[in-house]
Amino acid sequence: MYKHINLFAFIFSLMVFATNAQDLPSSKETMIKAVKSWAASQTGLKEDSIKVRALDRRLQVPTCPSNFDVSFPYKTSQQTVLVTCPDSQWIAYVGIRLQDNQAGFAYIAAQDAGESVLKSSVEAVKVSGSTRNVVTSLDDIADLLLVKNVEKGQIVLKHHFVKSVTIAKLKKDILKGSKISSADVIFEPASSKKAAARTLFPKILLNDAIAARDLVAGTTLSRSDINIRHFVLTSSKAISRGYKINADNTAVTAFFGKLPKDALTSLDDIQQMETIRVIRAGQPIRSSDLKPSLMIKKGDTVYLSVGTGPLVITSTMVALENGNLDQQIILLNAESNEKVRALVTGPGRARGL
Structure with a gap:
């Protein structure tokens, strides 16, 4: 019984609505036509796409001998128009709804997720202004892929896409x-x-x-499937710990595989260096494999230079300690048993302070 009552109420409401829409006063119908015609000329839409919200019986529209004047009262909105009748000073703010007033695109055929959308895959259409995330330029999706399946005629929306990679x-x-x-x-x-x-x-x-x-x-x-060629400094033969690195036991060669971060690439990187561990033949030379080699070892004969300019005296001394380049060490004059401090300037050579 309640179902019959509800159905009757629904049908009655539709009849009332239809009666209200059809039994409008002629003056109100004239105003609605004027609003539609003017809004169509301003937006480029068809009059059928413009709905005028003027069915409320409380809106009393007078007969206007001259044409109604219509305008948008707000610069940032096209949802309200100002209607005036110059003959009677009558004015009213009337709501309107613009349908299919947004430029967009629709798919001309169904497509699957993972596919790209080409210009030939869509057609330009007009979309309701209430539809959000509408794609208005195909340039915005040029490098994107569909994240979902789409159907023929469906509006192209931004959330249909995801960024693509190669x-x-x-x-x-x-x-x-x-x-x-x-x-x-x-x-x-x-x-x-x-x-x-x-x-x-x-x-x-x-x-x-x-x-x-x-x-x-x-x-x-994947990156792990390939080995990239690098030109690096590699050992041309096995090098024992404590040996100096030079052109006789190294060479710049092509190397494929994972390259250590501290791999050396030039003979210039190994000047006056020696190994701190055994290096196998064909192994990349790493800075962590090396240390500065001693220019002078304890007990070595050292040529000591003293003086400046053209007057330089060189004498033979004995090193009392090890010394690297630019390091100060103590030398002994074997004849006079005198000890002097000197600066290491190269292999077996030093300069007096």
């Missing part, structure tokens, strides 16, 4: 140690939310790379 997939099988280049991969866009961080690396790395392991076609390359 990943590299192998075209063919590649064995460990074989060269990998850009020609061996297909670069594809991928969702930034789904792509693993290790799969993101600069394309330029593939200019000088080899496979770090056996790889099969279709593999999404």
Whole structure:
């Protein structure tokens, strides 16, 4: 019984609404037409897309012999118009609703998540101003991917998209140690939310790379799958602890693999240095493998120079302690048994203070 009563009340309300909409005074109908016509000319919309909220019986509209004047009273809003009748000084603020007044786009075919949207995939449409996050420029989604499936005719919205990144997939099988280049991969866009961080690396790395392991076609390359070529200083033979590093036991060569942060790249980096541990042949030389070598060792014969300009006297001394470059040490004159302090200037050489 209650269902029948509710249904009757609903139908009655629709009849009342229809009666109210159809039985408007002619003066109010004239005003509504004037508002629609003027708003259409100002917004470029069709009159059917403009709804005038003037059905309230409390809004009494007089007959206006001349045309109603219509304007937007607020610069920042198009939801209210000011209507005046010049003949009677009558004015009223009337609410309006603009439908499909926003430029946007709609999908012309269904698309799946992960795909990019091209200009040919959408068409320009007018969208209701109440719709939020509407894409108004295709440039805003040029490098983005769909994060969800979309249907034909659906409005293109900003939250449909996610930032894209580029990943590299192998075209063919590649064995460990074989060269990998850009020609061996297909670069594809991928969702930034789904792509693993290790799969993101600069394309330029593939200019000088080899496979770090056996790889099969279709593999999404990660940084750990490739070894990059570096030119570094490596040992040309095994070097024992305490030996000086020089061009006889090192060379700058290509090295593939994970490079230590303190790897040296030039012979200039090893001047007057010696090893503090055994270095295997072919191993990159690291600064942590070396220490400054002694220029003078205790008991060495040292040539001591004293004087300035053209008057320099050189005598032979004996080192009483070890000395590095630019370090002060004590020397002994074996003939006079006199001790002097001097500054180490090179291998076996010192200058008097």
